[in-house]
Amino acid sequence: MPPNTSPAVVLERAAAACTARGLAFTPIRQRVLQLLLEHGKGLKAYDLLALIKAEQPGATPPTVYRALDFLTEHHLAHKIERNATFVACTQENHVEPSLFLVCPKCSAITELQDRSVMQALCRALAAAGHQLDNPEVEIGATCPNCKGS
Amino acid sequence: MPPNTSPAVVLERAAAACTARGLAFTPIRQRVLQLLLEHGKGLKAYDLLALIKAEQPGATPPTVYRALDFLTEHHLAHKIERNATFVACTQENHVEPSLFLVCPKCSAITELQDRSVMQALCRALAAAGHQLDNPEVEIGATCPNCKGS
DNA sequence: GGCATGGATGTAATGTTATAACATCGCCCT
DNA sequence: AGGGCGATGTTATAACATTACATCCATGCC
Numbered sequence: 001m002p003p004n005t006s007p008a009v010v011l012e013r014a015a016a017a018c019t020a021r022g023l024a025f026t027p028i029r030q031r032v033l034q035l036l037l038e039h040g041k042g043l044k045a046y047d048l049l050a051l052i053k054a055e056q057p058g059a060t061p062p063t064v065y066r067a068l069d070f071l072t073e074h075h076l077a078h079k080i081e082r083n084a085t086f087v088a089c090t091q092e093n094h095v096e097p098s099l100f101l102v103c104p105k106c107s108a109i110t111e112l113q114d115r116s117v118m119q120a121l122c123r124a125l126a127a128a129g130h131q132l133d134n135p136e137v138e139i140g141a142t143c144p145n146c147k148g149s
Numbered sequence: 150m151p152p153n154t155s156p157a158v159v160l161e162r163a164a165a166a167c168t169a170r171g172l173a174f175t176p177i178r179q180r181v182l183q184l185l186l187e188h189g190k191g192l193k194a195y196d197l198l199a200l201i202k203a204e205q206p207g208a209t210p211p212t213v214y215r216a217l218d219f220l221t222e223h224h225l226a227h228k229i230e231r232n233a234t235f236v237a238c239t240q241e242n243h244v245e246p247s248l249f250l251v252c253p254k255c256s257a258i259t260e261l262q263d264r265s266v267m268q269a270l271c272r273a274l275a276a277a278g279h280q281l282d283n284p285e286v287e288i289g290a291t292c293p294n295c296k297g298s
Numbered sequence: 299g300g301c302a303t304g305g306a307t308g309t310a311a312t313g314t315t316a317t318a319a320c321a322t323c324g325c326c327c328t
Numbered sequence: 329a330g331g332g333c334g335a336t337g338t339t340a341t342a343a344c345a346t347t348a349c350a351t352c353c354a355t356g357c358c
Contacts, residue, residue: 120265140282303356319338
């Protein structure tokens, strides 16, 4: 996979994945994913709502929350809990758990897959009698751009 | 340290730490920490507010948020971002980063220190050009009690 | 003593994030 | 045609958090 997959390609993959699984990739859902992809960094639900509203004045919170629920449920987007933002998933293959590096300064999100960290983590969890719950692990980490400042 | 340090001991340690650092461990702050300790698992700010209000009817959101800000700023408590709960810190020595295991079912919080996981994590972050931001890393992990169900 | 200072708290209002509940639409299937 | 069902529209409200400004009170200084 190229370092930065273009929004168009990701969208197309998402459409294909939905078709394959019998899911409805409706215009709203598609548009929300597109906005997330175009924006790049995490977007808040109400920012998204404002963008949608510009095109579709009747939009309300449920409009975007429902689309986001769909996208996150089907692993086309992720919710970053720590700052209540949403980000498009750009990993083709989402069987492996990912680390999400969230920059506290600029809110940029970097999705990172690292087998050895995950193994160490799962081992430690198992030793404590726990079990990794969801494959999205958020880490607060200053990004390269903000590290200097 | 014994496996479960008693609330009284932790409170006393907190009071000592504040005195040593010239901080005001006021009744409200003390009471909030005490409630967190007694409760054991994560408490939401408004649950805490309800408890405080029972004793002090004039309490409002800022009353508890200010106490929580104080406690988290001075590492006497932690905020669990993923479900907006707060938990007392029970580790005596908070120089080392900790993992916070958050059970998605029952919201129990387990604080875990594991050097090897942290080292693996920091190595992976460094390789990606990032730097660990805060020493509190949250992991969604089903707890031993909920694992069966 | 008088009084300025600054941290802590009181108080009111508001901002931000998320969901509940119910109505309606449109498609597919028979 | 009509039933079923998933998606969407619509209204209201719940849940979480902050801003802004007023007040209080302990301390230190004149």
